[in-house]
Amino acid sequence: MPKLTGKRILLGITGGIAAYKAAELVRLLCKAGADVQVVMTEAAGRFITPMTLQALSGRPVRQGLFDPAYEAAMSHIELARWADLILIAPATADFLAHLAHGLANDLLSTLCLASEAPIALAPAMNQRMWLNQATVDNADVLVKRGILLWGPAAGEQACGESGPGRMVEPEGLLGSTVEFLSGGVLAGLRMLLTAGPTREPIDPVRFVGNRSSGKMGFALAKAFVLAGARVELVSGPVSLPTPSRVNRIDVETALDMEQAVMERVAECDIFVGCAAVADYRPEIMVEQKIKKSDERLALQLIRNPDIISQVAALPEAPFSVGFAAETEEPETYAEQKRQAKRLDMIAANLVGAASGGFERDENALTVLWDGGRCDLPMAEKEALAERLVGLIAEHYEKKYSAENS
Numbered sequence: 001m002p003k004l005t006g007k008r009i010l011l012g013i014t015g016g017i018a019a020y021k022a023a024e025l026v027r028l029l030c031k032a033g034a035d036v037q038v039v040m041t042e043a044a045g046r047f048i049t050p051m052t053l054q055a056l057s058g059r060p061v062r063q064g065l066f067d068p069a070y071e072a073a074m075s076h077i078e079l080a081r082w083a084d085l086i087l088i089a090p091a092t093a094d095f096l097a098h099l100a101h102g103l104a105n106d107l108l109s110t111l112c113l114a115s116e117a118p119i120a121l122a123p124a125m126n127q128r129m130w131l132n133q134a135t136v137d138n139a140d141v142l143v144k145r146g147i148l149l150w151g152p153a154a155g156e157q158a159c160g161e162s163g164p165g166r167m168v169e170p171e172g173l174l175g176s177t178v179e180f181l182s183g184g185v186l187a188g189l190r191m192l193l194t195a196g197p198t199r200e201p202i203d204p205v206r207f208v209g210n211r212s213s214g215k216m217g218f219a220l221a222k223a224f225v226l227a228g229a230r231v232e233l234v235s236g237p238v239s240l241p242t243p244s245r246v247n248r249i250d251v252e253t254a255l256d257m258e259q260a261v262m263e264r265v266a267e268c269d270i271f272v273g274c275a276a277v278a279d280y281r282p283e284i285m286v287e288q289k290i291k292k293s294d295e296r297l298a299l300q301l302i303r304n305p306d307i308i309s310q311v312a313a314l315p316e317a318p319f320s321v322g323f324a325a326e327t328e329e330p331e332t333y334a335e336q337k338r339q340a341k342r343l344d345m346i347a348a349n350l351v352g353a354a355s356g357g358f359e360r361d362e363n364a365l366t367v368l369w370d371g372g373r374c375d376l377p378m379a380e381k382e383a384l385a386e387r388l389v390g391l392i393a394e395h396y397e398k399k400y401s402a403e404n405s
């Protein structure tokens with residue numbers, strides 16, 4: 001049976017040069033068994049004719065908000081309810097801005113506001129427009145609201161420039177649609193994550209800790225759920241709400257975290273160590289509160305177990321992803337850690353006074369794997385998490401399809 005049989009896709013086309021590729025996308029979606037209803041903006045009609053799209057989809061193309069004949073047949077509200085997925089390809093910078101601000105001044109933006117269906121955008125624009133802070137902010141807002149961004153890809157552009165902003169090719173968009181409607185890129189996979197700091201007790205009231213807020217790990221947990229995975233999150237002490245559909249296990253010390261992870265790791269496909277685990281703990285926890293008496297107090301610290309190294313060294317190790325927070329040369333140190341800990345992937349970031357990382361809502365990461373790297377520029381942690389999940393899914397898939405072939 002074709003992969004999209006019975007699925008109803010509302011394909012929105014906005015006015016950019018990549019609109020000509022929408023014809024191929026309609027053909028591919030229909031061939032995969034989907035019912036496709038095309039909705040075009042007025043500007044899209046300058047790049048591709050409704051006649052072409054009607055012929056390929058077998059349905060009259062909807063364009064205006066105030067067309068009595070169409071409204072009588074299926075009103076825009078009925079159309080909004082009809083869709084299993086609203087896919088907008090290409091989505092221009094202007095359309096992203098409209099959506100981010102909740103404007104509803106044409107049929108397509110009205111449908112997006114009126115629909116409860118998931119919305120996926122395939123952005124396509126000049127690379128400077130994509131990198132413009134206004135577009136970056138709009139994209140962040142949309143991702144935060146749960147809207148999916150498929151792309152953009154990087155490469156040569158119709159305007160003669162080169163960079164991020166190309167629409168993902170129709171084949172790629174078909175793949176994302178199939179993955180999404182069959183449950184997400186990580187459908188059925190089991191994730192185990194660690195997040196937050198650990199607290200290593202000195203006495204009953206004091207501890208050795210660190211500045212990790214847990215925000216990145218929690219954003220990742222949420223993004224994994226959205227990608228269709230089952231998620232267990234072992235969290236150190238943080239003040240963050242548990243994302244929906246995440247099974248959270250609270251721990252305090254590195255030893256507690258180690259135990260919680262090792263009890264569950266055999267059941268997981270992918271392990272992500274996002275926690276800032278204390279490398280050392282006080283050798284003894286003093287039973288009663290230490291009184292101030294002497295001018296100096298020496299704390300004897302001993303090494304904590306390295307949780308992620310233990311996970312990655314298991315005979316049936318899951319796909320293992322670590323983080324490396326560094327105050328200098330993040331890429332060099334992270335790659336050393338990736339190799340020493342035998343990780344499939346590591347995400348490096350700069351921390352410290354000026355560079356962000358801990359406690360902030362934004363971050364930038366350099367992701368490294370065997371023979372490759374990818375820079376994820378400064379963005380809200382939720383948007384960053386979504387991109388990192390995409391990379392993890394891609395490399396997990398590559399590793400296991402290579403092993404099974």
Ligand code: C5P
Nearest residue numbers: 273274275277304305306307308322323
């Ligand atoms: O060696 P470093 O602490 O910089 O490595 C960071 C990575 O190792 C993170 O993924 C962190 O969660 C993990 N880690 C661990 N157990 C430790 C220390 C770090 O799992 N004791």
